[in-house]
Amino acid sequence: MIRAVVALLLALLAIPVMAQDSMPPAPYAYNQLDDPRLEAEATTLMHTLRCLKCQSQSIADSDAPMAGDMRHQVRSRILAGESPDQIRGWLIARYGDYVSYEPEVSATTWPLFAAPVLLLLIVAGVLLRRLGKRRSDAGDTV
Structure with a gap:
């Protein structure tokens, strides 16, 4: 009986972990922008931002889901007209100085x-x- 309760509790605790990886990637996580100039700006910025999960790769090079979400944010904000400096500032405010390969x-x-x-x-x-x-x-x- 106790084993069944423990197994049930462990299964319930694992549900959020399983749900995180089953989410579809954000639209711009793996899709480039249509405008080559905007995509070049986004790519340049993504190479200067650190993936917080793998920590040794930029978000442009990482396959981690979090890096995909960050790529989506960069591309969406570039598309909305924000400058790379504004986006970098927002990411630093959100994740801390560690996210940038170019600390201030x-x-x-x-x-x-x-x-x-x-x-x-x-x-x-x-x-x-x-x-x-x-x-x-x-x-x-x-």
Whole structure:
């Protein structure tokens, strides 16, 4: 009896997962726009946006359902007259900075841009001190 109840509960919990993959793709997920200029804008933008599910591919290259939905959003918004910058801003507002392969400097991302510069300055300082110390030691022995 308990096994039957547990099996029923597990089956009920799995229904939303199964429903997600059985949904048909959005119209522009796999279909290009009729206007080649608009499709070129959409494709260029899609190559700069990260698939949040696979994380190593752009939404243009990913076969994940979420990437298809994002491609549909990009194409629909381009067709509605929005600029690629407006669409990028909307996607960043919705999904966060991680969605973009071209992050902007902001209050949350500035350490990512400052850390490499700071590291290079520290390495340069250490090297200069060591080289200066060697030269002074070489001058003392002559």
